[in-house]
Amino acid sequence: MTSKLARLRDMTVVVADTGDIEAVRRLAPQDCTTNPTLLFKAVKDPAYAHIVEEALGWGRAQGGPRAALVAAVCDRLAVSFGTELAGIVPGRVSTEVDADLSFDTRASVEKARALIADYAARGVPREKVLIKLAATWEGIRAAEILQGEGIDCNLTLVFSLVQAAACADAGVFLISPFVGRILDWHVKAGGGPYDAETDPGVLSVRRIYAYYKAHGIGTVVMGASFRNAGEIEALAGCDRLTISPALLEALAADEGDLPRRLSPDTVAGAPARMSLDERAFRLALVEDAMATEKLAEGIRGFVADVRSLRALVDGALG
Template sequence: MTASKLEQLRKMTTVVADTGDIEAVRRLKPVDCTTNPTLLFKAAETPAYAPLVEEAIAWGKKAGSGDKVVQAVCDRLAVTFGTELTKIVPGRVSTEVDADLSFDTQATLDKARAIIAAYKERGIEKERILIKIASTWEGLQAAKVLQAEGIDCNLTLLFALPQAVAAADAKAFLISPFVGRILDWHVKAGGGPYTAETDPGVVSVRSIYAYYKTYGIDTVVMGASFRNTGEIEALAGCDRLTIGPGLLDELAGATGDLARRLDAKAPGEAPAKLVLDEKAFRFAMNEDAMATEKLAEGIRGFVKDLRSLRKLVATRLG
């Protein structure tokens, strides 16, 4: 019997689950797991995870009141979910720095170090955790410092080559280019129809992959934010792919041959090498309407869900 497409994909790509749903992770058995405020908010509203939420709320009630306590409870909740995930996946768990700190390098550093310290208190070493940071200039500079301290980072909300190059310059452990959101922008702008081969998000990740492999960059490329299995199949062979439970189930139920599309030994034609200081980075981003708009939109979306999570916690704290 032919192996499922998910089984075939796992032979050429490290599969990561993009969810805060602990039961889904247990069922799908990914190597790594990523979370974000949106996923945590959904999980916090799920009855199955009530004990985890109750523990964080009880801790918060002992800590006092006010906005700082609410934020501390949210941080604790993120680490609590992350801790549970480390018991299931053999690899890394990504935990996100608050999106409202995306333009503050020092605050990002402080939050990242606090997250690592909180995991350490629970017996989880930093080698099991990736700190997720938005790919703003300020976030990239924070990642550079953290990587030098031995804290590995996942640069998220990444939409364009300049962000990928700056992440490589920061020696980031991993980047998460958002395939589906790139497609969304182009469709909204009147582009298409697109096939898996012409999908702008797929094309972008292939370009970044070729750039990294051609120029000997060690940073891991992990495609993210998929809209359909066609995008995933078109990136088979990428270092890692982080996929939601629904699409993982689709791949698990699909048969037929899955061809390798990305290969480090033959990465394809790479873009010209870029040298970026802050001015060059900001100008390059300004020239790319899609990347600029989707980065801003992504930060706003994560902040909205973060505020919803804080509101939920504040209500529960009374």
């Protein structure tokens, strides 16, 4: 019998959502994504002490203000893990710009250029890397600049069609619309019970996918943030899906049938094409309570993990 994971790979590019290098070796995804939360977990794993020690040793040999040095070591860690992952996966590795820059277009662009330069110095071409940015107005504008320079971007924390439409207009390479966090919000608000077909996170990604395909938009849709295998199965056929090791293993162990649920040929009823300037984008976003709250919460969470990583590095530098 064929596993559901094998069936999924026949119709969707499977991406591993982890910073665990050994898990990536074991599960053999096409691409790999990381974020500050995953990176913070990885650097505390004794298996990767050699990567951490190299970055700390490099940092101790540098000069300059302490805060800038700590940030530079954190960037080096991100690229070090990314370089390891890039040597394993045949496709792309996503590396995230610090979440505390989510509302600063210029600083985000400068950080992204520095990350790409560090990858290049290690022999990893930009074609192997996706720069992750939060899908704020400022993050989308940063992505627009970077895409114009040939640096492909992954816009994360996408919770609404409005964000997806603005990303498409900016020529973004890929977006990561979240599923599980949308479900979390609706359950907390008293909604449900939900199954895979009524899951509001699944329905959001399906709507974005239909919008893109109906209007000939080339931006890749990569569903993210899954709470269970049912959500993944309900999005079979999506361009890409980034999945945790635990759920990848669950799909690999399940030999049930997995029908295709999304296809560019079946997008009837897709939303009309939007045209969004900054005012329209911000207004539409604040009118969507779920998207506004989850975007803010996501940025807060990533900022907290960035700060935790910096504190860890600061202490370890001595």
